[in-house]
Amino acid sequence: MLRPLFVAVLLAGLSGQALAKTDLLTVYQEALLNSADLAAAAADSLARQEALPQARALLLPSIGLGAGAAREHFEIDGVGSDEYTTQYYQASLVQPLFRAESWFNYQAAKSLSEQARVEFSAAQQDLILEVAQTYFNVLRASDNLAAARSEEQAFERQLEQARERFEVGLSARTDVLEALAGFDTARAARLTAQTNLDVSYQALTRLTNQEYAELIGISHDLPVLPPIPADLQEWVTTAAVQNLQLQASRLAIDTAQETLHSNKAGYAPTVDAFVRHNANFGGADARPGSGVSSAGRIALDTELTTFGVEVSMPLFTGGATTSRVRESDYRLTQAEQLSEAQLRRVVETTRNLYRTVTSSVEEVEARRQAIISANAALDATQTGYEVGTRNVVDVLQAQRNLYRSVRDYNNIRYNYIIDNLSLKQAAGTLSPEDLQDLSRWLNPDYDPDEDFIPPFNEEDVRRMSMGRQESLSAEQARLRKSF
Numbered sequence: 001m002l003r004p005l006f007v008a009v010l011l012a013g014l015s016g017q018a019l020a021k022t023d024l025l026t027v028y029q030e031a032l033l034n035s036a037d038l039a040a041a042a043a044d045s046l047a048r049q050e051a052l053p054q055a056r057a058l059l060l061p062s063i064g065l066g067a068g069a070a071r072e073h074f075e076i077d078g079v080g081s082d083e084y085t086t087q088y089y090q091a092s093l094v095q096p097l098f099r100a101e102s103w104f105n106y107q108a109a110k111s112l113s114e115q116a117r118v119e120f121s122a123a124q125q126d127l128i129l130e131v132a133q134t135y136f137n138v139l140r141a142s143d144n145l146a147a148a149r150s151e152e153q154a155f156e157r158q159l160e161q162a163r164e165r166f167e168v169g170l171s172a173r174t175d176v177l178e179a180l181a182g183f184d185t186a187r188a189a190r191l192t193a194q195t196n197l198d199v200s201y202q203a204l205t206r207l208t209n210q211e212y213a214e215l216i217g218i219s220h221d222l223p224v225l226p227p228i229p230a231d232l233q234e235w236v237t238t239a240a241v242q243n244l245q246l247q248a249s250r251l252a253i254d255t256a257q258e259t260l261h262s263n264k265a266g267y268a269p270t271v272d273a274f275v276r277h278n279a280n281f282g283g284a285d286a287r288p289g290s291g292v293s294s295a296g297r298i299a300l301d302t303e304l305t306t307f308g309v310e311v312s313m314p315l316f317t318g319g320a321t322t323s324r325v326r327e328s329d330y331r332l333t334q335a336e337q338l339s340e341a342q343l344r345r346v347v348e349t350t351r352n353l354y355r356t357v358t359s360s361v362e363e364v365e366a367r368r369q370a371i372i373s374a375n376a377a378l379d380a381t382q383t384g385y386e387v388g389t390r391n392v393v394d395v396l397q398a399q400r401n402l403y404r405s406v407r408d409y410n411n412i413r414y415n416y417i418i419d420n421l422s423l424k425q426a427a428g429t430l431s432p433e434d435l436q437d438l439s440r441w442l443n444p445d446y447d448p449d450e451d452f453i454p455p456f457n458e459e460d461v462r463r464m465s466m467g468r469q470e471s472l473s474a475e476q477a478r479l480r481k482s483f
Contacts, residue, residue: 021216024439027208028131028432034209041123048116055109058102061095072282086282095273097309100265108258115251122244125430132421132435134204136414138215139448141197143410146452148190151403155183158399162392175392182396217446218438220454224364224416227423232354235427239350242428246346249339256332263328266321269313279303346426353423360416367409368454374402406453 032038067089075081096102162179165171205211227235240246280302314321381398384390417438424430443451 030208045116045120049113051109052113055106088280090278092276098271104262111254118248138200140414141200142448143452145193146448148193152186155186216442219443222441239427249342253335256335260328263324275307277305350426370405374405
């Protein structure tokens, strides 16, 4: 007969339809709409891209227009004085012909604008991974809580059994105290697991600004496969080309190089073509007693149009240009070294994640088998306790081992999912389609209290049944030998 823990798993298909559950893609869509970090990254990207039109404007014609009016008072010695009103306007057009500094600033702005777009794409990838991490951390916490509840119930049954055996004189009071200590420890672990679940839901709320009652769990049938392609060097090569943070660091080098050229161009002359027009209207009419000749009006109307080419050559700027050149040279070295450091981090991360995902494939199956072995060991220990060859401490330890194996299995299963996505992010290939692929394995009927351990096939059940029979026979043989 199977233990209650496995009976619950085998009967999991009888559970009712889950209600009010949220799936992974819904969480992702809500994160896209409500993530404050992504909104800030979008605003930063758009703001930085404005450097391009600003730099381009310095290469295009500039047109200015001005106008005004003034009341003027004049006085001529020995002649007289008067007041009059003048109006004026002026217009100008300047077309830069040669401004090397502005041209290189424009090239730098193009790199900076592209860098801003790439970094925003990286922020979008970060959100994809963060949504997955947060979502599956909730599922992990739910499974751990279910395991903690089941463990607490198992220790409670053990405590009841120890008390019954003590009352009929089959065990010492020490067994009761040991079982009570195990139950108290399991209860404390269950309270901690409940807190961890609440905390994981709060992280999801922070990300999406939404409250969730329950999430849809992921099926144990999720394929646990090695990375595709199954070639470490190919993943590293892809990451060296497509990793978004690495692309951004290389664009930062381009920006620094163009900025250096721009500052060196501070030594060069500038050439502008211009057209300027100025007009001034006003004057004073002669009037009696003003001292001005009665011949009429003092005319001040003038119009002047000039056009030509201006050349400006900086001769001495107090060392400012030289200092800016040195600074930009240092900035270029900094950008190159930061890019090299980023490349090394990307290569290291890609290699480590590839190896981790590859090893996780075998570890998931090994952890699953460990549950079967731990259950068989518990059966053997429980049988020995019933016939008197094992004590309650042995039983409690066997129970701890079983539930530890369950938690280890769930942890490696969720770690595999997150590490697989992290590997794709390192390679620069992570996309929303990866979440969509995972969503195909979500099971609306998943109930953590029943499905926190994987279902077992007929062969597994046969092995467990045989293991229990073998353990019973072994304990009986050990008991006969002791007599």
